[in-house]
Amino acid sequence: FCQSLLHTVFPPELRFASLKFFHRLFGYFSTYCYYDITEIDGVNTNELYNAVQIYLSSSASISGTRLSLTRGLNSSSITYGLSNNDRLIDSYKGITVEWEHIVTQRQGQNFSWRPMPEEKRGFTLRVRKKNKHLVLDSYLDFVMEKANELRRRSQDRLLYTNSKGGSLDSRGHPWESVPFKHPSTFDTLAIDPSKKAEIMADLLDFANGESFYQKTGRAWKRGYLLYGPPGTGKSSMIAAMANYLGYDIYDLELTEVNTNSELRKLLMKTSSKSIIVIEDIDCSINLTNRNKNNNGGGDSRKNTYDLAAAPGDDGGGNSITLSGLLNFTDGLWSCCGSERIFVFTTNHIEKLDPALLRCGRMDMHIHMSYCSFAALKILLKNYLGYEEIESEEEVAAAIGAAEMTPADVSEILIKNRRDKRNAVAELTAALKVRAERNRMKSMERNGNDEAEDDEEHEKRALEFSESDHLEGNCEGFDGNEGEKLH
């Protein structure tokens, strides 16, 4: 009876309004203010949420009595975190703040263009009103900086790959991650030292270039195209870049992405300080339709127009197109997120669409070449500990013509790593054999070319003499051409 009386006297609307009123009143008289930092902000992952999570998980700042401990698959360390709905106190420049981790079940899924995680997570920061300015002006920046530093210091970088068929994990993420532990560094990478120094300086300039990019109004991103035969170290170079800068890697498998909009959503879910890799770009996107369409037009300017003017074009609705990809690396979407490096690799640069090679598309084209003498010396030092070898002259003479990849050389050195002398002997012999084989092949090729040329010349001479015979003159032929024909 009382309940129904209460319901009649205080209908839900009135209860809600009075609750709101008391909340406001409480807020007005309270000495605290509250900031909510939710995991997902609209459609994007909130980077501040991730930063707070890392910051609070650093053992130095943990002082709570109840912690959640996690250890990822293959991870080397335990991560501490606040348990659900638990709090901890942190201090900064003499002020005290309180963090609370709030996890609630998401109320039945509203209509959304993408499935949301089942749990709604967020942090609530409670600070005294008088300290509000310090918190907003510098504490949150401090948290972000500290989190970045912690991430960089930790060896646990992540390697992400897009889930098969665009499926989402339990937290609504389209990327699956594993700890990234590739040991390749610029010290172990066998490439020309001057090229290596140039790339390292470029990467460093990029990583420290926030103010430059802001000043010049450019999106803070950089593109590298790595090209060269298989086994010349393209993947090793990417790993070395990630280890050098402390970035995560997103290995984008384009064959698993069906449309441009799916690609856009995937790329929007990448974090800053990351390298987005598309390996074997020539095999990943089928450009034949595009080429066919454009070639049909016969106007090279039309290609450029099509690429630039078709940002939302899904290539017929259910396929991914080069324009969709370039729009992310180059167009308006490129500034969605910052401090990102795009790396495309290919074994066949000649197969790539000219639009991808055009000036300004990729900032740096890096040719990963066959093993040079300078690169070989790095491998000898890394694998055998040799600064110099006896047969240096022989090796130097053969290496250019041998066209051996660093992978081929590494294989010989690994095989004989217990017998260093034998390793060098076998390598020298292999280089000589390869150089000789290549020399023979090129002679054969030249011979064939010459024979083909002779055949062609003979054919043309015959045609010429026939026409001469028929028409009875040789106008239009100057002496030189006649000489060539002869």
Ligand SMILES: Nc1ncnc2c1ncn2[C@@H]1O[C@H](COP(=O)(O)OP(=O)(O)OP(=O)(O)O)[C@@H](O)[C@H]1O
């Ligand atoms: N430049 C290099 N410096 C050091 N090691 C190298 C280099 N190139 C190749 N290697 C060795 O060869 C192996 C294969 O190299 P990697 O996978 O990086 O070549 P790739 O060019 O990416 O080949 P693919 O085009 O087939 O993917 C590596 O594990 C590495 O040990």
